[in-house]
Amino acid sequence: MTIRENVALGPLTTLGVGGPARYFAVAETEADVAEAVRWAEERGVSLFVLGGGSNLLVSDAGFAGLVLQIGIKGVRDRRDGLFQVGAGEVWDEFVDRMVKAGMQGVECLAGIPGSVGGTPVQNVGAYGQEVAETIVLVRAFDRKSCQFVQLDREACKFRYRKSLFNKDEPDRYIVTRVDFRLHPSGQPQVTYGDVKRYFAESSETIDLASVASAVRQIRRSKGMLLVENDPDCRSAGSFFKNPVVEAGRVAEIAAAGTCKEAMPHWPAGDGLVKLSAAWLIERAGFGKGFADGAAGISSRHTLALINRGGATAVDIERLQDRIRTGVRERFGVELEREPVKLG
Ligand SMILES: Cc1cc2nc3c(=O)[nH]c(=O)nc-3n(C[C@H](O)[C@H](O)[C@H](O)COP(=O)(O)OP(=O)(O)OC[C@H]3O[C@@H](n4cnc5c(N)ncnc54)[C@H](O)[C@@H]3O)c2cc1C
Secondary structure: OOOEEEEEOHHHOOOOOOOEEEEEEEEOOHHHHHHHHHHHHHHOOOEEEEOOOOOEEEOOOOEEEEEEEEOOOOEEEOOOOEEEEEOOOEHHHHHHHHHHOOEEOOHHHOOOOOEOOOOOOOOOEEOOEEHHHOEEEEEEEEOOOOEEEEEEHHHHOOEOOEOHHHHHOOOOEEEEEEEEEOEEOOOOOOOOHHHHHHHHOOOOOOOHHHHHHHHHHHHHHOOOOOOOOOHHHOEOOOOEOOOEEEHHHHHHHHHHHOOOOOOOEEEOOOOEEEEOHHHHHHHOOOOOOOEEOOEEEOOOOOOOEEEOOOOOHHHHHHHHHHHHHHHHHHHOOOOOEOOEEEO
């Protein structure tokens, strides 16, 4: 494994901002992962794990430690719908392969950028599916015990955009392999409003391929599919999570907004309610296409902050702070950032 120095990180992320990594390496095997951890520990430098850089905001100063990109490849078919997938595989290519193989369970997650190893981290989800439903095991290097461990679904503690890996024990595990249990010849999932509407308006037969294709088209219409030279794509996906509040606060928040239309909200269990971050942001005065210097909001998706060209991390964070302040002042709701900040 080669350790390079002063490697620009911006081009390795979908947002395309940020400074260099002092040290940079790609791990192609589990042995590389263990070696990189040892290398960093011996020199007393911190280590950051990089996948596809699609949920990342890198600071303009970059990162003073070692950035280890996980490039472990391989998809092993263990029969009966069980697939062992290297963390460095491209997620969307894996989805495509499963759809073509007639394996149900990830078709609604088509078009999401990033690596397979990145998906358990924030329990990636979209259009009515999340990876927690199909992941049966995550193999990872445990930086605390310095050994490889296998974590079953329960141990991963999946919930909405959260897991053991990003919430309970952040930075402890380096994911090297993810095992998925898919359903051979299963029926595609069409439960989400946008997908249902798509098929209500089309004469297409509903099968795995048409659902995955519909999801990609819906994503494209919202600037949520990476398309070359589309400025709306220079984002880190949704920049804010949908806020979850106590059900008793809904009336007060809606009243604070003094909006004519009803405020959208959904039950989130345990007396909690999920609000629409996009709705709140728009009512706070930040609509699609909003520009703030080189940073902006996608012209097709309120939740996607974009690099309009030559933006710095400071530009992106200034816009983030403006939006958060606007929503707090109008609705008294705190927005939480979804992408990870490095440096
Ligand atoms: C256009 C667009 C659309 C998107 N749509 C969605 C969506 O619909 N739903 C959704 O949930 N997300 C979405 N995202 C966010 C993003 O694609 C996912 O979170 C993705 O899983 C991140 O994976 P990554 O490999 O790019 O991770 P990175 O961005 O490289 O890293 C993100 C975090 O995961 C950690 N990490 C990555 N790989 C590993 C590993 N092997 N072991 C341990 N930690 C690791 C990193 O340290 C970091 O903390 C979207 C992003 C974009 C740009």
